[in-house]
Amino acid sequence: LSEILDSLESPTTLIDCSTIDVEDARKAHKLCKEAGHSFLDAPVSGGVAGAEAGSLTAMIGGDRSVIDRCSTVLEVLFDNVIFCGDAGNGQAAKLCNNMLLAVSMIGVSESFILGEKLGLSASTLFDVLSTSTGSCWSVNRYCPVADVGPKSPADNDFKPGFSAKMMLKDMNLAQKAASESDTATPLGTHAQSLYQDYVNQQGGAEDFSGISRFLRSGIRNDSQN
Structure with missing residues (x-):
């Protein structure tokens, strides 16, 4: 500069x-x-x-x-x-937004995985979530499951969009800001850990919504066992 x-x-x-x-x-x-x-x-x-x-x-x-x-x-x-x-407040707002996005994408992914295990079709669960209290951008606009909702990276083998590596970068910045401001963000911290595992094992080139496929694979780090 x-x-x-x-x-x-x-x-x-x-x-x-x-x-x-x-x-x-x-x-x-x-x-x-x-x-x-x-x-x-x-x-x-x-x-x-x-x-x-x-x-x-x-x-x-x-x-x-x-x-x-x-x-x-x-x-x-x-x-x-x-x-x-x-x-600096523009950056503060962006980090808060992306922390929420990471948490919500993980939550949406887990909901679809659980729904499948319980016998729900992805299309049926999408119809429920997109019109109920679980409705959010990660469901309605960027669903991490192929062939449901508007076209998303899930329909293209998770080619980015916004890569997992970039999401991890933003999560690291958010957690740094949380630490410096003495703010507890337990879900943000856990989401950061999951994205770190995802990037470590998959390289980080996939879209950040590919965390759905990572979670579906059943891979867990020590903090989740």
């Missing part, structure tokens, strides 16, 4: 759409401000499908006046622009 800042001659606004550590984002804001520039942390959600459809959501942290000044550009790039507060 310092090298980039050194090359800028006039006041510039940098918009970072990657997902990084919350404290690193806050340091980037500080460095930019000290150099006479502006910075917005603006991680996005929506995946490849959202990017192709132009329906991405941006979670933005930074000075509100800077966001207002950049509104025309932001509205072109993103379908939903959500101001999350001060420096």
Whole structure:
């Protein structure tokens, strides 16, 4: 970042759409401000499908006046622009979102595995979950079971989308933030452990929803025995 800042001659606004550590984002804001520039942390959600459809959501942290000044550009790039507060809060929101996504994908996967064991067809269980209190994005839009619901990576041998390795990266960042803020996240911690096992054993190139196939295989680490 310092090298980039050194090359800028006039006041510039940098918009970072990657997902990084919350404290690193806050340091980037500080460095930019000290150099006479502006910075917005603006991680996005929506995946490849959202990017192709132009329906991405941006979670933005930074000075509100800077966001207002950049509104025309932001509205072109993103379908939903959500101001999350001060420096680093965009990253904080993204990590909270992806921690929940990991937990929900595991829960949805386990529900389909249990349903199958109990004699339910995947299509019947999808109809129940998608119209009942278990309804969520991991069921309705990204079901980890082939041939039910809208087309998803499960219909394409779990080719990514959003890879398991990237999900693990975000889970590690979320757990780091939880530790630094003294926040207990038992389900988040367990989800991180499962994704770590999944990546260790499968390499992490598959879509993160492939955790369903991993769980179906019955592989468990010591913490689950």
